[in-house]
Amino acid sequence: MEIPLSTASRPPTGSLRGAFPEGFMFGTATSAFQIEGATTEKESGRKPSVWDTFAKEEAGRETGGVNEEGKKFYNDLIDELKANGYASTSTQLTCYHKVYYNAILYAGIEPFVCLFHWDFPQALEDEYGGFMPHRSCHHDPPVVKDFVDYADFCFRTYGDRVKHWITICGPWSYAYSGYGVGTFAPGRGYSLSENQQLLEMSVFPASRHFSLLRLNTRSSFDLDLGDPGREPYTLPNGEVGEIGIILQQMWPIPYSQSKEDQGAAQRAKDFMLGWFMEPLIFGDYPKSMKALVGRRLPKFTPQESRMIKGTYDFIALNYYTANYSVNAPDHSHGKPHVARDSQDHETSWIHEYPEGLLDYLLYVKNKYNDPKIYIAENGIDQYDDPESPLPLWEALSDYKRVSYYNKHLSILKTAIDKYGVKVKGYFTWSLLDNFEWNSSLPPRYGHFYVDYNDNLKRYPKLSAEWFKTHLQKPLPFPPSWTRDEK
Numbered sequence: 001m002e003i004p005l006s007t008a009s010r011p012p013t014g015s016l017r018g019a020f021p022e023g024f025m026f027g028t029a030t031s032a033f034q035i036e037g038a039t040t041e042k043e044s045g046r047k048p049s050v051w052d053t054f055a056k057e058e059a060g061r062e063t064g065g066v067n068e069e070g071k072k073f074y075n076d077l078i079d080e081l082k083a084n085g086y087a088s089t090s091t092q093l094t095c096y097h098k099v100y101y102n103a104i105l106y107a108g109i110e111p112f113v114c115l116f117h118w119d120f121p122q123a124l125e126d127e128y129g130g131f132m133p134h135r136s137c138h139h140d141p142p143v144v145k146d147f148v149d150y151a152d153f154c155f156r157t158y159g160d161r162v163k164h165w166i167t168i169c170g171p172w173s174y175a176y177s178g179y180g181v182g183t184f185a186p187g188r189g190y191s192l193s194e195n196q197q198l199l200e201m202s203v204f205p206a207s208r209h210f211s212l213l214r215l216n217t218r219s220s221f222d223l224d225l226g227d228p229g230r231e232p233y234t235l236p237n238g239e240v241g242e243i244g245i246i247l248q249q250m251w252p253i254p255y256s257q258s259k260e261d262q263g264a265a266q267r268a269k270d271f272m273l274g275w276f277m278e279p280l281i282f283g284d285y286p287k288s289m290k291a292l293v294g295r296r297l298p299k300f301t302p303q304e305s306r307m308i309k310g311t312y313d314f315i316a317l318n319y320y321t322a323n324y325s326v327n328a329p330d331h332s333h334g335k336p337h338v339a340r341d342s343q344d345h346e347t348s349w350i351h352e353y354p355e356g357l358l359d360y361l362l363y364v365k366n367k368y369n370d371p372k373i374y375i376a377e378n379g380i381d382q383y384d385d386p387e388s389p390l391p392l393w394e395a396l397s398d399y400k401r402v403s404y405y406n407k408h409l410s411i412l413k414t415a416i417d418k419y420g421v422k423v424k425g426y427f428t429w430s431l432l433d434n435f436e437w438n439s440s441l442p443p444r445y446g447h448f449y450v451d452y453n454d455n456l457k458r459y460p461k462l463s464a465e466w467f468k469t470h471l472q473k474p475l476p477f478p479p480s481w482t483r484d485e486k
């Protein structure tokens, strides 16, 4: 969601807003499963998702949870709706979300809504195996149909107040980790049975479903837009909505200048970003994937391929870190590897490398038709061992996060001003400390500290104050905007 601009006049140049083009959006992101909790139907009417099941089975953990304040708001509203004759749970939930969006809009914040951030309904996983290959593989697999229905419902119901839609966040993570190595829900693939066959069978068809789902969701979006009888995406002021997808890439840097290592870095891009980007841009998977995966990679029909091209208004990108890429022909899954030069602890996968963001943006601009871009997630974790927790004051002093953001914003500005990359907004990960998927030692990513031992009480960290102040006011030290990037 976007952070409101509280004054009408243009903020000074030395401030964050003043340094970026007019209309550039600043925001922060969260995802439902990671913060909302309410795992029982009794509590919320919400039925379990694959992550409820997976988190409990794998690690005996539950979601981030709701605090008392949030629960009270929710319960009061539901009681009021009931008192006014809104009997069904789904109507109550719909009203709740409408009120929620109203509150956000009233505060001057513009919501960006992501329809799917990995919490796939467990009931549908049980019914037809989620994104798994299906008998009707070539024509509207059930997951694609269901998703389109769901998206259509959201567009019609909330389209008068939500202008920016995202179909899926990080399909690479869900496909690779959920269906390839099984370290994420729904835990299929390699880890399920150690059966390489299953790995090979599920991950690629699953990914095809993600692409089809985009195609169809987009078609329904356009269709509804073009139908004068129902124009759910037209806002009261006549503006129409936009729709995109969140893709991700850990930026691969060739370990040496050898042709082999450069080839490895290119493959790393093809197998992460290209896997989902190229169907959208070129209507097909990257060449290297087709060559290496061979017949295990499903094909798009010529019609699908034609139709899938250009099914986006913007591309949203996640960027956290960079990695070295080495050509390793003998590499097999699970071989030891070294992660160094990280932060001051060994659990993080984030190696601070802002320059990677510029290379990433230039790569997307040049290779993929210069799309409109949002940075959907950018952030860094903070280690906090539950066995020996950080003192509150230390957790709140997240100066490393401030420095991380400062450097990335500086590079982002270079990408826009010097290279003309069409980045229109920047979102940090994350608003609150939250449930970090399969991480055994939950890291803290938030601008707000959440006290898990005291009713999820929240405290603003330095980074929250930093953004709040310097979006409008000049930064206290000379910003690095002017620095040449290399």
Ligand code: FCB
Pocket: 031, 034, 169, 170, 173, 248, 318, 377, 429, 436, 437, 445
């Ligand atoms: C992103 C996920 C988000 C969070 C961050 C750390 O890839 O989308 O939910 O896990 O990583």
